Amino acid sequence: MRCGFCLPACPTFKETGLEAESPRGRISLMKATVDGLMEPGIRFEDQMNHCLGCRACEPACPADVKYGQLIEQAREAIEMHTVHHRPWIKVVRKLMFKQVFPHQNRMKLLGKGLRLYQKTGLQAVVQKTGVVGLFSKDLANMERILPEASSNGIVEQLGTRVPAKGVKIATVGMFRGCLMDVLFTETNRKTVMLLSEAGFEVIIPPTQNCCGALHAHAGEMNQAKVQAKNNILAFQEANVDYIVSNAGGCGAILVEYDHLLHDEPDWHESATWFAKRVKDISTILIEKGRSLKFVEALSDDQPLNVTYQDSCHLKNVIKASNSPRTLLNGVGNVKFTEMKDAGSCCGSAGIYNVTQPAMANQILDHKMVNANATGAQYIVTSNPGCLLQMKSGIDKHGADKSVQAVHIVDFLYDRMVKN
Template sequence: MTTVKEQEKIQEQFKERMNEDELLNCMRCGFCLPSCPTYVESGFDEAHSPRGRIALMKGVVDGLIEPDEDVERSLDLCLGCRACEPVCPSGVNYGHLLEEARDIINQNKKHSFPVKVVRKAVFHHLFPHQNRMRNITGLLGFYQRSGLQKLARNTGVMKLFPETMATMEKVLPAVPKMKEMKNRPEYLPAEGKVSKRVAFFSGCLMDTMFLETNNATVKLLQAGGCEIVIPKSQACCGALHGHSGEKAEGKALAKRNIQAFEEIKADYIITNAGGCGAFLIEYDHLLKDEPEWHDRAKAFSAKLKDFTEVLIECRLHENVPLSLPPAAVTYQDSCHLRNVMHTSSAPRRLLNAIDGLQFREMKDADRCCGSAGIYNIVESEMSMQILDYKMEQAKSSEAAIIATANPGCLLQMQLGIEREGLTGKVKAVHLADLLYEAMEYGIQTAETSRSATTAAAAKS
C-alpha cells in the first residue's frame, strides 16, 4: 500500500516525466479495445484497456486521480504486448508511456523487504552478469541430470508449488552442460561466398537455457552466407528491467551493448528473441535524454534485425533444401517481434518454404499468448486465461507443430500443450530450431536422392 507521501512523490514525477503530448494523442476512439487481451479477458473492464490506462495516467498528471493501488494494479495487469499500437490511428506510443509510468511508481514507493531483496537479486545481481546466469542455469542442469528432478516429481514435492510453476518445471528445456555454455565462439565464418557480415546478439537466457537455439540460428546464418561476429562484452538487453520499473539499470545495460557492438563493422545486428529485439531496437528512445548516447543508440537500433528477415534477404530458402516429414504447422507471433519490430511475414515465408510441412494460419495468431516476460508467474491467473484462449485457436488449426520466435512464447506454448494433455501429439518449437532441423533433413534427403540417382545411372 502506498502512503500519502509516496503518492505525492509519484504524482509530482508523473507531471515532470510523462509525455503529455503523447497522452493527448489518444483520441479515445476505442480502436485499441478489441486488440487488448486484458480488456477482453477482464470482461471488458475499461480500466484494463490501453485507452483506460492512458486516461488514468492523464488523470494522475492533471491531479484529478490519486496514484493509488487501483492505478498501479491497472498498469501491473497490462501485458505490455503493444498490440494496441499498430491499430491506433493516432500512432500513440503506448509502450513508452507504460514503461515510464511503471518506473515512476517503482522508484517512488517502498517495497516490502522480501520484494526488495528479490528485485535487487534479479535485476542488479543476476541478469546483468552473464557468468552468474550461467551458474544459475548450471544449477538447473544439475537438478535435471542428477536425479533430483525425478525424485522431486516422484515424491510429489512439486505439488507444494503453485500449479503454473509446477507445470512450467515440466516443460523447461534440457540445460546444456557448463562447459558448453562457457566455450562460446566469437567469430564464425560464412559457408561459401560471404553475402553479409553480421553481429549476433546472443542474449542471456538464449545463450544459456536456450543455447541450442542460438547454435541453430548461427548455423542457419552461416549457411545463408553470413560471417558472424559475437562480441564477448555484450550484456543482457535490459528488457526485463525496462518493463519492470528498473529503467536506470536498463539504460546501463543498453550502454554496455552499444559499446560492445559499435566497433564491429557489421551490416546488421541479429537477434532471435522477439522480446529482446523489441527493447534493443528502441535504445534510441531509451537514451533520448542523453545527448552523448542518443546518436550512438540510433546507429545501433538502425542495424537491428530479426534473424528471419536476414535469412530471407540471404535467400536461404531458395539456396538450401528445406524439408521435413509431412506435418501441419502453425505460427504464434511474438508480440514484440510483430508489434515493435514489425516482423510477421518473414517467419511465415520460411515456414511455407519447408517441403513436407503444411502451413495453417492460426486464428488470432497475433494475440498475446500470456507469457510477457515474467507475467505468467506474477499474474498467473490472467496469464492462464489468455493461454486457454490461445490453445483453443491452436487446437482448431489441427497443427502438430506450433512454431514461435521468442523463448517466453515457446515456454508458454509448451505450458499450454502440457495443460491441455497434448504432450506427444503436439509440439512447440523455436522457429530457428525447426528451420535447422529442416535444413539438415533437406540436405540429407537431397544427398540420398543424388546417391540413388548415381547408383541407378551406373547400373544402366
C-alpha cells in the same frame, strides 16, 4: 484521442470487458494521476502491472500513440515511489535485476546450477513429491517444462567468430541474450549455423550482456540503460553490418535503444547506429541471405501440419510477422495452417505468466482452443517466453500431447540441407 480502436486489440480488455483494463483506460488513469485527480495507490499499481505490455494497441491506433513508452514510464514512476512491495519481493527483484541478469558469468553459474538440478535426479524427486506445487501450482507447471540448461553458452561452443559458407554477403553480430544462452543454447548455436549457411560471417561479441527488456518492463529503467550502453559498445567494437536477434522480446528493445537513451545526447549517435542495424533472424534470412535448401520429402510422407504463434513484440514492434511464415512455407513437406488470432498474446509477456498467473492462464486457455483447432503437429514461435508458454499450453490443454512447440530456428535447422 479516445476513439477506442485499441480496445478490441487489447488482451486484458477482451478477457474482462472493463474499460480500466484497456490501453485507453490505463492512459486515462495515468493522466488522472498526473493531473492530481487521483492518488497512485495500490489499485493504480495493480492496473498498470496487469497490462501485458504486448503493444497490440499501437498498430491499431490511428493517432500512433506510443503506449509502450507510456506504460514503461508509469511503471518506472511506480518503482521510484512504491512502498507496497513485500520485503521478499524487493530482495528477489534486486538480486535478479541487478546481480544476476546483467552479468553473463553469473548467468552461466545459474545455468550450471539448473543443469545439476536436472541431471542429478533432484528434479525427478522434486516433481515426484510435488513440493513446488505446495508453493505455487503455476510455478510447478513452469518447472516441469523448463528446457535443459547449460553453463556452456554459444561463445564456449563456437568461439567469437564463425565464417560464412561460400561467398560472404555481410558480417552480422549475434545477440545471444541472457536466458537464451543458458536455457536455449542449442537454439543459439543453430541460429549461428543458419546465418553461416545463408552467407553471413557471424561475430559474437563476448562483452555483450542482457538486453534490458525485463528491466524496462519492470520499471528498472536506469539498469536497462546501463545494459543498453554496454551492448552498444560491444557491437560497435565488432563493427558489424547487422545485429541479429532470435528472441522477439529482446529484439523489440534492441531496436528501440535510440528511444531508451533519447535523453542522453552523448549516446544519440551510437544508439541510432545500433538500433537501425537490428534484424530478427527470420527477416535477415529472407531479405539479405542466400536461399536455404531443405530436405525433400519422401513420396509416401504425409505433410507436416504446422502453425505459427506470433511473438507480440516481433509483430507489433519490429513489424516482422511475414518473414517467419515465408520461411515455413518454403520448407518441403510442410502444410502451413494459419491459427485464428495468431497475433494475439499467449500470456507469457516476459515474466507476466509468473507475476500475473490468473490472467496469463485465462489468455492461454483461449489461445489453446485456437491452436488445437488447427490440428497442427508443430506450434512454431520466435520467442523463448512464447515457446515455454505454448509448451505449458500443450501440457495443460493440448488435445494431442504429441504436438510439439518449437522455436522457428530449431524447426528450420533440423530440416536444412547442411553443406
